[in-house]
Amino acid sequence: MELFNLNHVSFSFPNTDQHVLKDISLSVNEGEFLVMGGASGSGKTTLLKLLKRELTPTGKLEGEIFYKGKSISEWEERQMVKQVGYVFQDPDNQIIMDEVMQEIVFGLENLGYSTFEMRKRVAEMVHFFGVEDLLNAKPSELSGGQKQLLNLLSVLLMKPRVLLLDEPTSQLDPVAAKELVLMLERLNKETGMTIVLVEHRLEELYAVADRIVLMESGEVRYEGDSRQVIGELYADRATQFFPYLPTFARLYMEFEQKPIIAAIPLTVKECKQWIGREERETMPVEAQSNQLKEQWILEMNDVFFQYQKKAPFVLKRFTLRIPKGQFFAMVGGNGSGKTTALRASLGSIKPQRGKVRLNGQDMKKMKDSEWLGKIAYLPQNPRTYFVQQTIEEEMQNVGERLKLSNVTERMHHLLEAFGISHLRTRHPYDCSGGEVQKAALACILLGEPEMLFIDEPTKGMDPVSKQHLGELLYSLQQSGLTIFMVTHDIGFAASYAERCAMMFDGEIAADGTPDELFKGNYFYTTAINRATRETKQPEVLTYEEAVATWAVRESI
Amino acid sequence: MGNGIQAIHPFVMFFYYMCLGFFAMFFNHPIFLLAGCLALIAVNLSHDGGQAMKQWAPLMVTMTALIIVINPLINSRGMHVWFDFFGKQVTFEAMLYGVVTAMSLLMILLLFVSLNSVLNGNKLLYIFARILPRTAFLIMMSIRFVPLLKRRLTEIQDVQRLKGMTMTQGTLSERAKSGMSMLQVLLSWSLEEAVETADSMKARGYGSGTRRPYIPYRMTKSDRRWLSYLLVAFVMCGTGGFMGYGKIVIYPELGLLHLSSLDWFVFACGMAVALFPLFVEGREQLKWNYSI
């Protein structure tokens, strides 16, 4: 049965002629797991919001949207609230109440259920999810993954027929993201819940989805079964969508002489079967310790840190040295202390024991003004950077603070180089996430810092923007900038960083080149690495590496 | 939900604090007030061993001391002159009045210390949610935002410090500017993000009709029993108070401090109310120790 049916739907925001959605005809079937992909700005979020009547943006809507055969506007308000659930991107913004229990019954309160019914539903749903321990916590104490689970739970309590999710995993670390996807899969399989998921990180979703929809500039470009879509993409050579495909599938399509659509591997298991297993002696990696007397720009020696007197240590004997000009990436799970390590190296927190040296100088003894302009920090959320009303004003302001000469000229140069000259007079909040990030980076580089600290730069980015960012950072490093990046995006770190370290329990557990560090791991590695381990092909970390190192196409 | 006093229905607890607040402001016999203070100190000790009280101690001590010292010095009403202080007559009445006022204030402060740890956060809001549902909801949401904003503020401080906005260096006006600039970033950022919060409310049906709040607390049989107990004791005590028991005349001339037997009866009723949390805790202890 069709749940949703979109009949030639177009949409444009007020005061613009540009259509965000153009003539879309699409249906969503009962019990289906539908995944929507596409670059930022391709209109997928707008499309999703049109399916949830309460969230319909103001603007001009043409065409008609049917829910269960009846126009969506004819349904009774509470029925629509109940039947269509919506989970947003940011885990924090959706939470309204100060207690988990109050939060999950919020929807039921609004719909006027009795306390008895609320208790009953909570008991059942909490049991299904196995989250009894969350009930007595405060939402502010939960991790990102738990918060998103809470948001899912509070929507599910209204017993919706269809669940709409807008990039729910984009702010989560890979482990939490996988958990959420597993939960959705379970919901779909065990309760027959219809799920429409919009996502950038599609790698694992191809195997889960019943149907894939790929969008580009407001239009549905490809639609159908996962393998069928991949086949069509390759038949049309639609290269702009290739980064959204699972790496296995890409390799299969490119290395297999006569690819068969039905045999496209979508999981690690299928990929291994395709390449063919081959037992290989796994050699324990010997990290080459190139502890030559290099010029360290940042030195952290035996650093200990705790947030409160009786709290456990977040950093324990943390030691790290970064030489001049290196692109260093630090990975680690949630709560491994990597953000704390970054904050200690920035001088935001003062370690209880141990020394942090910047260019040989003890940071504890330096004043804030002494490192002004020498080190720069690109935060996870680049909006925190902007105080002024436009990007141009912000750059002028930075110039004044650092007492720079020829600010205007340098500003033009940087904006030009980043391709954001047209945003100069824009309010930072009117730019997209990627644009704000570039603008912040431009402001930061105005002072010509020696070292750049970056925190989770790829959160919520689509693969193409990610690639642009990586190339940008790489070129900055080539021009002499030292980069210290904290991330949980292993693929990104493996592709662009020179040296990586893995953090665990407050110290660096391993440190080496991406190859030394990630190859051979079970979980802390890329999916393609897991798929190529002990196979007839050389073990690789990224798609690019496979293309470069794998034997000629005929060999398989 | 906790046990002991934490398990009592918030409304019963609120009624208890209302009664005590009334007593503190109503009676002025020093013995009554002293007993009230002691009872509340005992109640506070039973909550957390006096942790919270310790935090408030400096404020309570300075306030009481100030009132006791200042009142007789600036006020010379009363008949019994005690001694001369730089040409000012210090009367016994003024002295006693200071003590009474100070104790009444101390009792109120102690009451709030206890209230803060028993009716924490949502329990207090739950009581007001009946009368002012939307205001209570607004406050609840605002409280939920506070830890989130604090976390965002740390992020902003980290970023802005490297831009040269520091709270540790510079003149007062430079620091004030830095601080407010950070709040400005917090303002624009958080208000921008809050649009999604509003959407999330709407998506879950906020404003779609009559809201029926979830009732997290159930009035149990024992809650009802405690409530009627408090009510009876309070009414008896209050009636006694209106009839003039438990009060003294201070100005213009100090009356009798002597307590009649009816005064003692009113006193006992007052104590029955004031010590109610201890009875609850005690009963619990007994049950734990002597039940099989």
Place this chain on the structure above:
Amino acid sequence: MGRSRKYLVIVSLILLLLLVVSIVFFHYRAYLLLSMIMIAAIMIPFFARFEWRDVGGREVVLLAMLAAIAAVGRVPFAGLPSIQPTSFIIIMAGLVFGAESGFIVGAVAAIVSNFFLGQGPWTPWQMYAWGMMGMTAGLLRNTAFMKTLWGKCTFGFVWGYIFGWFMNTWVIVGNIEALSWKYVAGIFASSIYFDLAHALSNVFFIIVFGVSWIKILQRIQRKYGLLYEQSG
């Protein structure tokens, strides 16, 4: 909503009754009790208006967020105790969003910050003082006086003092039989430094940040679509 209306009417009636009772019966004059009842009675109409008015979800979120920002405003100034940023934020809220919203932001900011610092007998006084600060800012926002920078600064300066006086009053009414000019003057003198610092920081913030804050709040007002609902 019907039930809350009923409760509210009952509560205001009870308060009125208590007020009469306390004036007639309290020969002993329990002024602190009396003053608290009075403050509650004064504030109830404002909250009642907020309860009964048609308030959208966005407006509730906006007000909650503003109150929370005002409450955490002190955090970055932890090292500078004489600077009081909360009042500035409340005044700005009143100026842009009007009297009713100004009152709610001020009063709620007081409750919320006391939830973390501890409630006390001063809570109602603080609620009232900050609420009134936001409300008067909203009431005067369209006058020629408040349109000038000087007007706003004078407003901020004066409120710095009025706020301090309100907070003194709760100490005074607890001890009203001792009322004498010297006593009042003594209490006011003891707080003169804080009041002056409060007044001056209001003026400072209004001069340096007034324009940009109003701009930001107006931008948000447009974004939330709350532009036409304000009556002032």
